[in-house]
Each structure stands twice: as C-alpha cells, then as structure tokens.
Amino acid sequence: xxxxxxxxxxxxxxxxxxxxxxxxxxxxxxxxxxxxxxxxxxxxxxxxxxxxxxxxxxxxxxxxxxxxxxxxxxxxxxxxxxxxxxxxxxxxxxxxxxxxxxxxxxxxxxxxxxxxxxxxxxxxxxxxxxxxxxxxxxxxx
Numbered sequence: 001x002x003x004x005x006x007x008x009x010x011x012x013x014x015x016x017x018x019x020x021x022x023x024x025x026x027x028x029x030x031x032x033x034x035x036x037x038x039x040x041x042x043x044x045x046x047x048x049x050x051x052x053x054x055x056x057x058x059x060x061x062x063x064x065x066x067x068x069x070x071x072x073x074x075x076x077x078x079x080x081x082x083x084x085x086x087x088x089x090x091x092x093x094x095x096x097x098x099x100x101x102x103x104x105x106x107x108x109x110x111x112x113x114x115x116x117x118x119x120x121x122x123x124x125x126x127x128x129x130x131x132x133x134x135x136x137x138x139x140x141x
Contacts, residue, residue, distance in 0.1 A: 002030045002037040003081065003114035005124035006046040008140070009039070013051055013069050016058055019125065019141055026123060026140035031076045035120070038079040040113045042106070044070055081117035083109075090116075094132070104130040111135055 004027065011023030030037040047070070051061040061069075074080065091112055094100070100108050107130035114122050115135045122131060123140045131137040 001035050001079070001117075001119045002033050003110075003117070003119035003122040004030055004037060004039055004043065004078070005110060005122055005126060005129065005137075006043040006050070007125045008123055009043060009047040009069075009073070010050050011125065011141075013047070013061070013066075022141040023125075027073070027076075029140065030123065031078075036079060037077065038081045038114065038117060038119055039070075039073060040081045040110045040117070041083075042110050042113065044080065046106075079117070081113050081119070083113050084116060087112070087116075098130070098132075100130055104128075107131070111137075 008023045008026055011017050011019040012027045014020060048066050050056065051066050052063060054060055091109055094112060095105055095108055098108070107126070111122060111131045115132050119135060121136050121138050122129070124137050125139055125141050127139065129137040
C-alpha cells in the first residue's frame with residue numbers, strides 16, 4: 001500500500017502551483033495501485049492547515065473546498081490511517097533511536113502511522129523526509 005504525504009495533497013489541490021499536474025497524476029496512479037493507497041490522518045490535518053491558512057496563496061481554500069477534496073480522495077479509495085494504542089511511546093522510542101530532532105518528528109509520526117497501517121512506501125516531494133527503515137520514501141514527481 002502507498003501512503004501519500006501532505007505536500008502531494010496540497011499540490012494536487014492547488015491548480016496554480018507548478019507541481020499541480022504531476023501531483024494529480026501521482027494521486028491518480030496511487031488510486032490505481034492494486035495494493036491500495038492511504039492518507040495518514042496527520043497529513044489530512046496538515047493539508048487542511050496549509051490550504052485554509054489565511055496567508056495561503058493565491059487565496060485560502062474555503063472549508064467546504066478542503067472538505068470536498070478530502071472526501072473525493074476517500075471516495076477514490078484512500079484509506080485513512082490512524083495511530084494505534086501506544087503510539088506515543090513507540091514514536092518517542094523511535095525518535096530517540098533514530099536521533100530525530102526538531103520538526104522532523106512530524107515526518108516520523110507520518111512514517112510510523114503509515115508503516116503500522118500497512119504501507120510499504122510513502123510518496124512525498126520532501127527530499128529530506130524522515131522515514132523509517134522498511135518504509136522507503138519515494139518522490140513520484
């Protein structure tokens with residue numbers, strides 16, 4: 001199963017961004033993956049925060065636009081991945097073991113919920129994405 005990171009969701013949603021068409025194609029390709037595809041719940045929340053933010057360019061998405069986009073992804077087969085019990089303890093242990101510091105913890109939480117949810121890879125356009133051993137990060141753009 002493929003997990004899709006926030007940046008691809010934002011690019012696929014925002015038609016004015018240079019990465020828009022490539023991100024749309026990547027999401028379409030993920031939709032067609034025979035093993036399925038997913039969105040970590042943290043990415044859905046981060047997507048919302050980015051596209052509805054007052055300083056979002058060229059204009060913030062309205063709540064209904066953001067909601068409709070996420071609903072379309074779920075209708076297209078995206079499985080939403082949620083953390084399981086004990087997630088915080090596992091995340092803290094991994095962060096310590098992997099020497100994760102600062103904001104890279106947010107990538108690690110996405111990677112961990114993806115891995116535990118059954119993802120075999122995560123698609124991101126973030127070349128510094130902090131992933132886990134056994135969960136390769138791949139840039140589909």
